[in-house]
Amino acid sequence: MSKVVYEKSRGLTDAPLTYCPGCSHGIIHKLVAESLVELDVLENTIAIAPVGCSVLAYNFFNCDGVQAAHGRAPAVATGIKRVIPDKIVFTYQGDGDLASIGTAEIIHAAHRGDNFTVIFVNNATYGMTGGQMAPTTLINQKTSTSPYGRQEATTGKPIKVSELMAQIPSAAYIERVSVHDVQHIAKTKKAIKKAFEYQIEGKGFSMVEVLASCPIGWNMPPVEAAKFIAGGLMPYYPLGCYRDIHAEGGSGA
């Protein structure tokens, strides 16, 4: 007799993922799907897809889903959650979506303390449109719109979304994680599951920032891109829990 120790989660549909080889989106998708299945809320969940590479995410998650205008996923999630509060609602957004055009929506969703979960995928570039510079692009990182590397003098320093969100009094849970190796993938799943648990318990706004790779946008083979998350992104974007108002003795940042 043999026992299945790992297989594709039933939280994902059979649709082949449209992402490039080695893209972290696929890993993050299945962590979200596995968490929803393990918490037994898959059938009761509504996913809000963003604009960006993951614009078709509603095809991949085996739950209900809608797609929002660029950056407006938290506003759509707020509406849905307030109208049908017994549904589990999450947004799945990239850094071009959440950290630039959608900054107002994400900050005010957290500010209102709306009880939904945000999965924020930070790969430091605009992947879908061709690897342009994002607010999260590192200093000296080359992109198609910063061919000599991002210059601080003209574009400032990369925005640290988790640190920013951790200052918002009504936010309940903010954590930054990474998916560059299997140990960190396990920690990421724990964080995503915790965020959904907070929502199920009605504890308020939760966001998990996941450092991810964009092998094509970064012009690197997937294995090298995964190493760049650890060597390039993590020194500037330190991992850790930035806010957890329900932790023992914790009141956040």
Next chain:
Amino acid sequence: MAKNLITIEESLCKGCFLCADACPKDILSLDKSKVNAKGYNPIQCTDMDACTACAICGRICPDSVIRVERDA
């Protein structure tokens, strides 16, 4: 003797090599003799006897193409 088994959905594999890089036994490699409909060389297991069914390959695969079974 029954063995651990990994099954690869070759038609969906994009040959990104993340599983092969992460495999502690170094028994995964690209199958250069095949090209799937997407145009990639799929991954293959070169030594199933050495597999410990740790499932690291499955967990790191972005496209969820690997299923891992352990001999119980």
